[in-house]
Amino acid sequence: MSNNKDMKEGLHKLCDSFFQSEDEEKVAKELKDNLEKFFKVIKDKYGKDLHLNDGANEFLKEFSPWHQRVGIDLIDKFVNTIYDFDSNKDFSWLDILDTDKQWKKPGNEDIKKEIKDQRKHVNMRYQIPTHFHGDIDNAVIFHCMENPRGYLGDWEDNQIDEEFAGASLEEFYIKSAIKREEKSETIKDIIKERYQLTESEQKKDFKEKITEIIYNCKKSPLAIELDRMFKNFKDSDYKTYGFVKDSSDLKDYYYFKNYYKELLIGNDKNLELFIKQENKDKALERAEKICNVEIYPFSCKNPKLGDDGIGKKILLNSDLSRLGAYIVLRRIYKYLEEKNDKSQKPVFIFRKYDRAWEKLFKSIFKEAKKEKNNYGFQNQNTLKNLEKLFFYRQTRTEGGGITSGNVISIKNYKIYKDIFKTLKQTAFKEISDVLRRGDIDKNSSGKSGD
Template identity: 30%
Template structure:
């Protein structure tokens, strides 16, 4: 049953077949198998805290700090973040000079950004994006990981202009330290940061103390073009008057020299970003024939690939346990659900929660009914969606007068998301 990808009409039928007793059984089973203790969950499932992940982070840190390598380390030319395990390490040949392959191998991954315990709105994306064109004039950034990051510091626009890359991971000095353990800590925090969301991070970056008001307001009037997640994904739900309201709101406080109020407002915003795989590329290379590099990475179904799916099901388990205390249930918006997420979620349901092959599609229907949303319809190739959380771009299955349909969330859906992640507008 798990090999067949259901169309929306078939999903509707499965959702309509659910009953209260079946749903209760699913909830009890999920709750009974979940590792609810955060430390126990991280120790068991966080790939970057396990030996293989720590080895990669340590190896990378020694390279960028120009320290002696340890036994088993790769050098600056042969290092790859895909060396987590044997199967994944063979996906991209070490001698490949393809620039897209080098991005996957060399760029510091992003896996989780946001509080996995308390977030209410999860963006479940494919993999972290990276600029297509670097400033490679006079440098062969294919040569090794240090040259790659030197080129990564600047990017080239379509009209040939060169700019400093605002991506903090493009600047190795943000991680380099005389204390290698400190570098490892900073790299781990970049890959897995459950202390603050992307929005909070970008707002803090916008309002840094070393930036004068003129510079900040210029960025705001330029529609936050260098603040990717705030502009691309959250622009319509961060203010009741949507993006223009958000811009005006921040400008007013900046002009009154009160940046702290803005920072406080967005502090602990209840959003979290998850990637189906954490390795960076311009395009995920997930093909319908299943032969893209992205397909090959996802097919390994190792601890790296299953981690985000495990976070999702565990967050739902936490809600089931604390439903009487939580005012809003968590919502998960998926990009490319069928291509990038479906199989990992099924694997977690079977492997960790012991659901059978015959049960998993019914469990998925339950999750879609209460928790899951998608960018565009589940039947659509989501690679073409804009990714923004908007009234017409996010779809869900909803029940009206006893009939289940898939439809956009509409204006009320935007309001619902806004209220679940932010306090009432001041």
């Protein structure tokens, strides 16, 4: 009886916590103070300034490998391979890790050797990475994702490795184009078709387009797609479309169809509203407020972020994934620092939060806490306060769309999990009591017959 009472009281408290509001100003101040301490530790440890009062470019020069010599040279190498017909059999996007200070630390030598093996991780080696797209200084919705689409459908990475083991970059694209039934035959044309690039024969323009696939500091993928859609569509093209996964409708507008459709048009499947220019303008304005960040920038079907997979090793032991975490923390601090009546609070929606993003934040915060001079940084409180004020998560294991059925604040998700657990325990107790009551009745019946 007492157990039942305790469970019900616990459940009552948990339900009440949904509606209890903390002093947000107090939590925000504590978070801001801790972030300041964390940034000081980063500056002391790595000599890197997050340029909190400067624009994104200065920050990216210090924290983004793609803005440093290794990244610039790698993009050049990729473009030269395509334009100069150099087979570059040793080319790999994974080479971005070669000068990564975190990655070069002793340890994980087997996995470091593995990523140099041409027979393995072929998808990651050759398909163009995608890291972040959008205005990291001013966006208000940050869609913090897992890894970029693989472009080879439901093909598993081990199947791709088996089929393309040892292939050069050119061989990979030509063979995969046949698999995808793409019309283009040369590597340059295949890439233009696959990534929906505008026609240009200029090498410098092509390099700019490849760079924009990897990162874009101005436009989100949604904004890019809508811009292309509105230029390509005639009035008669705005019809009713299928949005289920297997529908070929809007296949050239991947992000709009799979991730952001409900944010723009709700549950409507008819796009006729976009015939009006004012609705196009509103959609583009909303799209500009979104920033996409991939925690793992290499293109693949499964980045293996659990156990001891390559994804987890790169995630926790490279500056590459940390860039995404720093983008998030820097944007939050800028909001807290500049906060006024006109400020729009940013929100951060995480795909695979507990499997990837939470692990990354815990890892970098724990490192900062361990520093001899950590300025009193509180690692656990910092993450808790981020979750209370800014962090949301997607609940589905499959499908990354921001929809009414797929997002919840992390604070409420944790309360919900506790409520669900308590409800299950309560249900089991009720079922168990039914069996026990039957035993008691039998015993009582036997006694009365003596």
